[in-house]
Amino acid sequence: MARIVPVLDLSRLEQGASERWTFLFDLRTAARDVGFFYLSGHGISAVEIDEMLDASRRFFALPEADKLAIEMVKSPQFRGYTRTGGELTKGRADWREQLDIGVERQPIPQGPGIPAWTRLQGPNQWPSALPELKPALLAWQTRATAVAIRLLKAFALSLDQAEDAFDPIYSGEPNHRMKIVRYPGATGDGQGVGAHKDGGFLTLLLQDENEGLQVEYDGSWVNADPIPETLVVNIGELLELASNGYLRATVHRVVTPPAGVERISVPFFFSARLDATIPLLTLPEELAVEARGPASDPDNPLFRDVGTNVLKSRMRSHPNVASRHYADLLETGASPV
Numbered sequence: 001m002a003r004i005v006p007v008l009d010l011s012r013l014e015q016g017a018s019e020r021w022t023f024l025f026d027l028r029t030a031a032r033d034v035g036f037f038y039l040s041g042h043g044i045s046a047v048e049i050d051e052m053l054d055a056s057r058r059f060f061a062l063p064e065a066d067k068l069a070i071e072m073v074k075s076p077q078f079r080g081y082t083r084t085g086g087e088l089t090k091g092r093a094d095w096r097e098q099l100d101i102g103v104e105r106q107p108i109p110q111g112p113g114i115p116a117w118t119r120l121q122g123p124n125q126w127p128s129a130l131p132e133l134k135p136a137l138l139a140w141q142t143r144a145t146a147v148a149i150r151l152l153k154a155f156a157l158s159l160d161q162a163e164d165a166f167d168p169i170y171s172g173e174p175n176h177r178m179k180i181v182r183y184p185g186a187t188g189d190g191q192g193v194g195a196h197k198d199g200g201f202l203t204l205l206l207q208d209e210n211e212g213l214q215v216e217y218d219g220s221w222v223n224a225d226p227i228p229e230t231l232v233v234n235i236g237e238l239l240e241l242a243s244n245g246y247l248r249a250t251v252h253r254v255v256t257p258p259a260g261v262e263r264i265s266v267p268f269f270f271s272a273r274l275d276a277t278i279p280l281l282t283l284p285e286e287l288a289v290e291a292r293g294p295a296s297d298p299d300n301p302l303f304r305d306v307g308t309n310v311l312k313s314r315m316r317s318h319p320n321v322a323s324r325h326y327a328d329l330l331e332t333g334a335s336p337v
C-alpha cells in the first residue's frame with residue numbers, strides 16, 4: 001500500500017527541468033492532500049542530525065535547577081524552558097518538556113501606540129551549564145532556514161507564482177522559531193501534545209527513532225513514524241491563508257511514548273516577519289476552483305497580520321507568560337486571544 005504521508009526528495013529540484021516539474025507537482029499534491037510529507041535530499045547530514053539530537057538530550061539531562069533557571073515565564077518573548085505539563089493545547093496540559101528559541105534580536109523600545117506583538121522580539125535564554133547548546137541550535141536554525149526558503153520558493157512555483165512571491169513577507173527579518181522537545185514515557189493522560197495546527201508557513205520537524213507523531217487524514221489518525229535522515233514537513237496556517245485554503249494546514253498531535261521510552265524532537269517553524277500582512281495569492285483558474293478557503297474555526301480566529309496571529313497563539317499556549325508579561329492586554333480586553 002502506498003504511504004499516506006509521502007517521501008519527497010528535495011534534490012529533484014536540481015535534476016533537470018522535467019524532474020523539477022514533477023517534483024513541484026508532487027509537492028503541491030502532498031501539501032494539498034495530506035498537508036504532511038517526509039523530506040529527503042535536504043542536504044543536512046546524518047552527522048548534523050545526530051549532533052542536534054545529542055545536544056538536545058544533554059540539555060534535558062541537566063539538573064532541574066539549571067533548566068528552571070531559564071524558565072519561559074521570565075521571558076516576555078516566550079523563550080526558554082517549559083516543564084512537563086506547563087504548556088496547554090486547547091486548555092489541556094501537554095506532557096512534554098521543551099526549550100523555545102527564537103531569532104536573537106534586540107527588544108523593540110515600547111511606548112504608547114506601539115503594537116503589543118512588538119514585545120515578541122528580543123533575546124533568548126540559554127543554559128549557562130551547557131554552553132555548547134547555543135552554537136548547536138543557532139547552527140540548526142541556519143541550516144533549517146535555508147531548507148525552508150528553498151521549499152517556500154518551490155511552493156510559490158508550484159502555485160504558478162514567481163519564485164520570489166513570498167520574499168517580501170519574510171525577507172529581512174523572518175520570525176522563525178524552534179524548540180527542542182522531550183516526551184517522557186507513560187506520563188499524564190497520554191497527551192504528548194494535543195491536536196493542533198502550526199501557525200507559520202512551514203514546519204520542519206526532526207524526530208528521533210521513536211514513534212508518537214500522528215496526522216489527521218480523512219477523519220482518522222495516521223502515524224508519521226520516523227524515517228531515518230528525513231525531516232517531516234507540514235504546512236502552517238500562513239500558507240493555508242495565502243493559498244486561500246488550497247494548501248492544507250493539517251491537524252496533528254503526539255501521543256505519549258510507553259514506559260521506559262523517551263522521544264526527542266526538534267520542530268523548526270519558519271514564519272513571516274512579525275510586521276507582515278499575509279497576501280492572498282491569485283491562483284491560476286484550474287487551482288482556484290479547487291481552493292476551499294482557509295478553514296475557519298471560531299475557537300481559533302486567524303489574522304492576516306502576522307504579529308497579532310503569533311501573539312495570540314503564544315498567549316494561549318503559555319498562559320503563565322501571558323499573565324506575567326501581558327496582563328495589560330488581558331485586563332483591558334484588548335487581548336488578541
Ligand SMILES: O=C(O)CCC(=O)C(=O)O
Nearest residue numbers: 181193198213254265267
Ligand atoms: O514533537 C513532534 O513530533 C511534533 C511537535 C509539534 O507538533 C509542535 O510542537 O508543534
Ligand SMILES: [Fe+2]
Nearest residue numbers: 196197198252
Ligand atoms: Fe505542531
